[in-house]
Amino acid sequence: MSRDEKCGCNEYNSISRRNFVGLGSAAFATALSPSWLPRVVLASADNSARDVIVSIFLRGGIDGLTACVPFNERPYYDLRPNIAVAPPDSGDPNRAIALDDNFGLPPSMAPLTTPFNDKDLLVVHATGLENPTRSHFEAMRFMEVGQGNAPATLFTGWLGRHLAATAPSKASAVLRAVGMGYGLQRHLVGGPRALPIQDLSTFGFDGDFHTVNGRQKAIEAMYAAFPDPLSTAARNTTQTIDLLASIDFDGYRPTGGANYPEDEFGYAMRSTAALIKADIGVEAVSIDLGGWDTHDNQGSVDGWMSSLMGTFAMGMNALHRDLSKRKNVIVVAMSEFGRNAFENGSAGTDHGHASVMFVMGKNVAGGRVMTDWPGLEPEQLFEDQDLAITTDYRDILTEILTKRAGNPDFSTIFPEVGYTPTEHGVIV
Amino acid sequence: MRQMQASPSPGFSGPSMEELPRPRRSFPRLSLGPTVPRLPASVRRELETLSALGAATPERGAMDFAKLADVDRTLVQRITLGGTRANYARIEQIGYTRYLEEQLDFEKLDNSELEDSLAEALPTLTMSPDALFRNFESNPFVPVFELWAATLFRAIYSPRQLFERVVELWSDHFNIDIFADFQPLLKPVDDRDVIRANAMRRFPDLLTASAHSPSMLVYLTNDSNVRGFANENYAREIMELHTLGADNGYTEKDVKELARIFTGWTWVTPYREAGEVGTFAFYGERHDRARKRFLNRDFPSGKGVSEGERVLKILGDHDNTADFIARKILIRFWGYEPDQALVNRVKNTYKRAGGSVRAMLRTALEKQSLRSAMPKIKRPFHLVTSAMRATGASIGDPSFLIDSLRNAGQLPFNWEPPDGYPDDEAYWSGFILPRWNFAANAMQPGRSPVEVAPALASTKGGKSAVLNRINRFLFDGQMSSSSKTELRAFLNKGRLNPKRVREAIGIAISAPEFQQY
Numbered sequence: 001m002s003r004d005e006k007c008g009c010n011e012y013n014s015i016s017r018r019n020f021v022g023l024g025s026a027a028f029a030t031a032l033s034p035s036w037l038p039r040v041v042l043a044s045a046d047n048s049a050r051d052v053i054v055s056i057f058l059r060g061g062i063d064g065l066t067a068c069v070p071f072n073e074r075p076y077y078d079l080r081p082n083i084a085v086a087p088p089d090s091g092d093p094n095r096a097i098a099l100d101d102n103f104g105l106p107p108s109m110a111p112l113t114t115p116f117n118d119k120d121l122l123v124v125h126a127t128g129l130e131n132p133t134r135s136h137f138e139a140m141r142f143m144e145v146g147q148g149n150a151p152a153t154l155f156t157g158w159l160g161r162h163l164a165a166t167a168p169s170k171a172s173a174v175l176r177a178v179g180m181g182y183g184l185q186r187h188l189v190g191g192p193r194a195l196p197i198q199d200l201s202t203f204g205f206d207g208d209f210h211t212v213n214g215r216q217k218a219i220e221a222m223y224a225a226f227p228d229p230l231s232t233a234a235r236n237t238t239q240t241i242d243l244l245a246s247i248d249f250d251g252y253r254p255t256g257g258a259n260y261p262e263d264e265f266g267y268a269m270r271s272t273a274a275l276i277k278a279d280i281g282v283e284a285v286s287i288d289l290g291g292w293d294t295h296d297n298q299g300s301v302d303g304w305m306s307s308l309m310g311t312f313a314m315g316m317n318a319l320h321r322d323l324s325k326r327k328n329v330i331v332v333a334m335s336e337f338g339r340n341a342f343e344n345g346s347a348g349t350d351h352g353h354a355s356v357m358f359v360m361g362k363n364v365a366g367g368r369v370m371t372d373w374p375g376l377e378p379e380q381l382f383e384d385q386d387l388a389i390t391t392d393y394r395d396i397l398t399e400i401l402t403k404r405a406g407n408p409d410f411s412t413i414f415p416e417v418g419y420t421p422t423e424h425g426v427i428v
Numbered sequence: 429m430r431q432m433q434a435s436p437s438p439g440f441s442g443p444s445m446e447e448l449p450r451p452r453r454s455f456p457r458l459s460l461g462p463t464v465p466r467l468p469a470s471v472r473r474e475l476e477t478l479s480a481l482g483a484a485t486p487e488r489g490a491m492d493f494a495k496l497a498d499v500d501r502t503l504v505q506r507i508t509l510g511g512t513r514a515n516y517a518r519i520e521q522i523g524y525t526r527y528l529e530e531q532l533d534f535e536k537l538d539n540s541e542l543e544d545s546l547a548e549a550l551p552t553l554t555m556s557p558d559a560l561f562r563n564f565e566s567n568p569f570v571p572v573f574e575l576w577a578a579t580l581f582r583a584i585y586s587p588r589q590l591f592e593r594v595v596e597l598w599s600d601h602f603n604i605d606i607f608a609d610f611q612p613l614l615k616p617v618d619d620r621d622v623i624r625a626n627a628m629r630r631f632p633d634l635l636t637a638s639a640h641s642p643s644m645l646v647y648l649t650n651d652s653n654v655r656g657f658a659n660e661n662y663a664r665e666i667m668e669l670h671t672l673g674a675d676n677g678y679t680e681k682d683v684k685e686l687a688r689i690f691t692g693w694t695w696v697t698p699y700r701e702a703g704e705v706g707t708f709a710f711y712g713e714r715h716d717r718a719r720k721r722f723l724n725r726d727f728p729s730g731k732g733v734s735e736g737e738r739v740l741k742i743l744g745d746h747d748n749t750a751d752f753i754a755r756k757i758l759i760r761f762w763g764y765e766p767d768q769a770l771v772n773r774v775k776n777t778y779k780r781a782g783g784s785v786r787a788m789l790r791t792a793l794e795k796q797s798l799r800s801a802m803p804k805i806k807r808p809f810h811l812v813t814s815a816m817r818a819t820g821a822s823i824g825d826p827s828f829l830i831d832s833l834r835n836a837g838q839l840p841f842n843w844e845p846p847d848g849y850p851d852d853e854a855y856w857s858g859f860i861l862p863r864w865n866f867a868a869n870a871m872q873p874g875r876s877p878v879e880v881a882p883a884l885a886s887t888k889g890g891k892s893a894v895l896n897r898i899n900r901f902l903f904d905g906q907m908s909s910s911s912k913t914e915l916r917a918f919l920n921k922g923r924l925n926p927k928r929v930r931e932a933i934g935i936a937i938s939a940p941e942f943q944q945y
Contacts, residue, residue, distance in 0.1 A: 135674045137669075181837075182836070183850065183852075183856060183858060183859060186854075195859075198862075206872075207934065208927075208931070214921050218935050222908075222911045223940050225910055226910075226941075230860070233857050295649045345653075346649070346657060348659070350660050
């Protein structure tokens with residue numbers, strides 16, 4: 001049991017159980033304690049001007065009209081006789097929780113009211129990708145490479161290009177971005193020192209303990225002169241092994257009363273908090289939360305989607321509590337599209353257009369639902385069936401990157417000809 | 429709703445359905461818990477016998493050191509799940525064209541011993557859908573595990589290597605997540621009766637079989653697509669992912685019309701009386717009888733199931749389908765970025781030969797075009813099978829391999845969205861640590877169920893001989909000089925004993941050139 005003396009934090013309650021790994025790493029040597037056991041160097045709350053970006057992709061197309069309910073819209077209830085969320089002033093036990101005079105959260109998203117009331121959570125409504133595709137995969141590709149309407153020709157991702165265009169926030173950072181998962185999220189592709197990692201706590205070399213250093217060294221050297229992308233991936237991997245071995249993720253204790261949901265998403269959010277607090281120069285984390293493709297029996301208040309929204313909201317709430325002392329984190333959650341304004345025949349919704357985004361952080365102009373509301377009357381619907389888009393998703397990301405992530409030039413991030421961002425006041 | 433009822437079953441330690449990941453819906457990745465359950469001992473013994481059989485194969489007729497033209501070696505690597513010494517010897521013996529034809533003519537390659545052993549060890553492989561529901565509705569992990577085991581053993585030991593590669597391609601193309609609703613009992617049938625039965629036939633046959641597959645119809649929620657309450661999920665994906673390609677020659681209106689055409693296409697659920705459970709059904713009373721217009725063609729009212737059959741014909745004959753499938757085959761077998769001229773050649777074959785998969789492969793794998801093919805990265809499944817094949821391994825318990833695949837992110841039949849596991853360098857090249865760890869664990873002395881061929885495991889002849897054997901078995905003599913240097917340095921670090929040889933093999937499996945094919 002060791003505690004970092006410098007900050008007195010008790011967030012990591014023991015030395016890493018893998019502390020034998022990678023003792024030879026120069027990158028890590030500075031962090032070694034006199035007793036040679038690696039330990040985490042925890043900075044006190046780092047309030048630098050640049051925010052760590054936590055990007056959550058809600059895969060499958062989240063139904064924005066359930067995630068943020070327009071309860072004053074008559075057509076909302078007409079179009080969705082079976083799956084609408086009741087207005088806050090109704091007697092329905094599953095009624096919406098009002099955020100303002102027009103919009104509310106479904107009951108399972110109640111945990112979001114904490115950051116919302118703290119003015120740290122901004123809900124953007126009627127936002128998304130301008131291109132009308134209703135293909136999950138096309139829409140995700142557009143959004144992840146950062147395009148809007150022209151044919152998606154870019155290969156690298158918006159967040160990857162942002163990292164490539166900005167100097168590391170810590171010059172010696174071994175790991176600048178983590179994609180939680182088995183493969184790198186497309187929006188991180190192109191980012192220097194970006195790695196997909198499924199589980200931060202088990203990121204180490206297996207096999208016989210006695211030969212691990214020799215084996216690691218041989219493999220490292222084999223990759224050194226090999227063509228990319230394998231060479232870079234290997235170098236990032238071996239250095240990251242050394243780095244993460246010094247952090248005891250299993251022993252990590254959240255603070256601020258944070259209570260992460262006990263599922264994969266909660267685990268990813270918890271790991272993200274640990275990674276940020278370890279202060280090792282990570283500037284971006286990508287997390288996927290899937291399951292939003294609710295074609296049938298959607299369960300807005302008591303079924304599948306309800307429990308999924310609960311997972312999301314609890315994870316957001318926990319991260320908000322856990323990082324309450326840190327001003328330099330910004331979370332943005334988005335989805336490839338929303339769903340039809342009307343329900344389908346199976347009490348679900350098919351692929352639609354505009355949806356919601358959530359932006360959370362101390363520097364966010366939160367506590368409000370920001371929208372240029374297009375309405376749900378028949379003539380207001382996009383292609384006669386969906387909530388229309390009035391805010392380009394890139395506008396939101398541009399404000400985050402230029403005002404909070406030290407990137408003055410949006411044009412390298414969203415280079416599409418004809419796109420000029422509109423400022424909406426996302427950041428305080 | 430459509431959750432299967434689960435009850436604990438004695439004798440098998442797999443999780444019940446309740447403990448399995450959440451069913452249905454497109455995207456969440458799932459967790460299986462720390463370890464995949466073990467097979468019962470009786471089954472394990474069968475598989476051990478089988479493994480021993482397979483392990484002998486690479487030795488048979490193997491020449492000592494094939495000296496091949498690069499393009500011959502590329503062909504072996506493209507059309508197998510890992511080249512063995514026997515494969516390289518064979519192509520050296522009979523030449524490029526005959527080797528390809530031998531693999532294309534897969535029925536003549538005798539796999540009966542393998543299939544008989546599998547059928548005996550893994551009884552769910554041959555069960556009717558009805559029998560699967562009767563026997564395993566309360567314990568659906570059994571057919572899942574058996575399908576995983578069979579998939580691995582076929583990929584590693586079947587002489588029909590190209591066939592297995594093609595099966596892998598169509599399993600991705602017509603992706604179904606085995607943990608979605610009912611899929612533990614439905615996907616094994618789809619694998620057998622749709623994918624394997626049609627893999628080398630005409631693409632339109634495969635498409636038609638898939639469209640009648642309960643597994644597919646449930647996965648893409650066409651079972652809730654009924655008159656007046658259309659659900660467009662399957663209608664959209666059959667065009668976007670299975671035939672025409674995304675937003676490629678159809679409109680939103682076409683999606684909606686096609687959804688109406690497919691109303692009533694469903695399956696016999698365990699809760700319905702008529703018909704055999706788990707088979708295709710068309711229910712006329714759920715079908716939208718009004719007229720439709722799809723891809724600029726009129727569909728007069730009341731034609732029932734034949735409307736959908738007509739659509740399958742239209743899609744199977746469509747120019748965009750030929751283009752989309754040609755490109756997909758080339759990306760899998762040739763390389764990531766085939767130029768349009770090459771795509772057109774395969775596409776023309778599709779059109780000339782009625783979508784014959786065999787004919788398209790023959791065009792895609794022409795010697796001249798394969799000469800310019802660039803290396804691809806093995807996906808984790810391919811890495812695992814190629815490591816087992818190259819080392820002539822026998823595998824006591826496939827659970828280890830399944831575990832390794834889960835850690836590396838490619839558990840078979842477990843990609844949740846309908847687009848299938850990616851075949852994409854950017855996606856797979858980042859997460860390489862689990863590949864190294866698979867190799868380290870597989871070769872960890874005393875703690876691995878994997879036995880490599882005795883000839884490879886031997887210390888005979890000293891370090892140089894060991895290094896040479898590793899080079900021959902795993903790289904057909906093509907190991908890079910830098911890998912050789914590192915491996916020699918590792919061997920020189922200590923006494924040469926069987927443990928060190930195994931660890932050296934593990935390092936060789938981790939080498940960058942072994943990640944490619």
